[in-house]
Amino acid sequence: MAAPKVAVVGAGLVGLSTALCISEAFPSCPLSVLAEQFSPNTTGDVAAGMLIPHTYPGTPIHVQKQWFKETFAYLFAISNSAEASEAGIHLVSGWQVFKTPPKDEVPFWSDVVLGFRPMSAAELQKFPQHRWGQAFTTLKCDCPPYLLWLERRLRANGVQLRTSKVADLWELRSEYDVVVNCTGVGAQQLVGDRELLPTRGQVLQVHAPWVKHFIRDGDGSTYIYPGIHSVTLGGTREKGSWSQSPDPATTRDIFSRCCSLEPSLQQAEGVRVKVGLRPSRSAVRLQREVLSQGKAKLPVVHNYGHGAGGFSVHRGTAKEATRLVGECIAALRGSSCRAKL
């Protein structure tokens, strides 16, 4: 049997990173990435790309921790290499501050990030409205650079990247043997997943190069994330909203909340406003499915629904999806052997 042809649908963070893992694990399988949108027009391009996990209620904590550990280790190595700036990966230290006592004094990821500890009283003085805080060092993936870097790695591995609107996964059966569904928020329509809902987020990107630390309100609503060329200010969490147009009142509100945390932002210049729709789900859908019509079958691996936590777990879920692709390939080989009998 010739090497199975694999298609990854979706060229956002999850699609590209999953495709990269597949190309590394199965170099002889022809691989294509098909997507309507590529960077800089994906959801991940709007996100700051901070490695601070979001907790999925529907996934066991030890699994989420494993995904985060794998992702952190992978990016940690890149951040400490000559490729770091091209890949947009860098370390950043900062503070997560709370007005009310944190639910998790010691979150499950505290021993994966670097130097996690409670903030001292002296450090908290900088945040007069907050009474508790955690200090740590983590990683940030700046986009578009990280996504463009992934695209370059894919092309170097001989992977085809094609702009294509896929209306139905079944239509890919004529050209591909295995399909990997990394369509993020698009999965709601593509595969009819009613558990997948958008959570609208609006952010501002400003020029404030003297801001060297991240600051995050523990309630998750307000954050300041310094990237390579701009600082991302956020945010909002609007469940069920599909609107991708920036809202001016929201812009003013985000700016005001961020300036309360970091007054020097009043002096920031050049505000750009972006909107992204987080592909929210109670758990990441990471499973195999076999689509069939009569005797015809199409193995599918789903890898979507990462919500607010995509960057933090992307390499971990990409590796798991790759493992599932391996199972699909093994099953195809098994059935093709049986077919010859």
Added chain:
Amino acid sequence: MRVAVIGAGVIGLSTALCIHERFQPLVPCLQLEVYADRFTPHTTSDGAAGLWQPYLSDHGELQETLWNKETFDHLLGYLGSPEAKEMGLFPISGYNLFTRPVPDPSWKNIVLGFRNLTPKELELFPGYSYGWFNTALMLECRSYLPWLTNRLAQRGVKFFHKKVGSFQEMFAQGVDVVINCTGVRAGELQPDPALQPARGQVLKVQAPWVKHFVITHDMDSGIYNSPYVIPGSEFTVLGGIFQQGNWNEENSAQDHKTIWERCCKLLPSLQKAKIVEEWSGLRPARPRVRLERETLRHGHSQAEVIHNYGHGGFGITIHWGCAMAAARLLGSILQEKQLARPPQSHL
């Protein structure tokens, strides 16, 4: 009452401002002037990265540790104010790296969040087995010196761009007190064998992905002779040169190579950084800061000099504490001349 500050680096300008803020309301006849052969951006202070960090050991100079603390606390008070950006002031965190365990520094409780590095953090820095992490402050003199200059100009302080040849020259003009903030060239006004240049060279690069300072220490080669990386608001400064006795202000190709290779080894991501500028300067090194009063004869009368120089590689770190100490010395002089009442006087 004419007071002339000689020197317009961080020490001269901050001393001038401290004096004016403190005494102008009490001594309306106070006339303050600043004389210097070099102004920002051509002073020694301008070349420094601007990181607040004292040397590792205070060599028992508890006075200096106190001045460092006073400076840190003074700057901390400006964080969060609208002035901070104009001053070039912002918080920064980072790493101090060693090849073996060392005692905690005198300033561990002055900075914020001081702690030892974890094993995972040390994995970032092969070759280093021990280190510290803390949050400190950056005070970029490219911004701070103009900010001080503006505050002084607003207060009517006059500036004179000239090289002062001697203290006597000032006294002959009618200056009553000279504040000597001449840094590395103080010896030209009064020989001081304890004052030596400690030449440094830096590369300014574009590396905006670097968000932490990283300072390495080689306990055998001495302070700042080991690579360091300090990210500023615009550029990242690479350094690690400390040459005692070298007066050469020209950039050295050998030092360039040393800095570049060692810093790229320390932070591999720097290999892609673009070098935009190179600069050499002379730290005014002295076993301890000279901060004292001296009474000189001038004709039939006496004239006063307050020395405030010899801040080595920690001028920015210590400047405000020294400015206040110099101002206190001026206060004594003013009291003696019955121009200012002591703080607890009763009418």
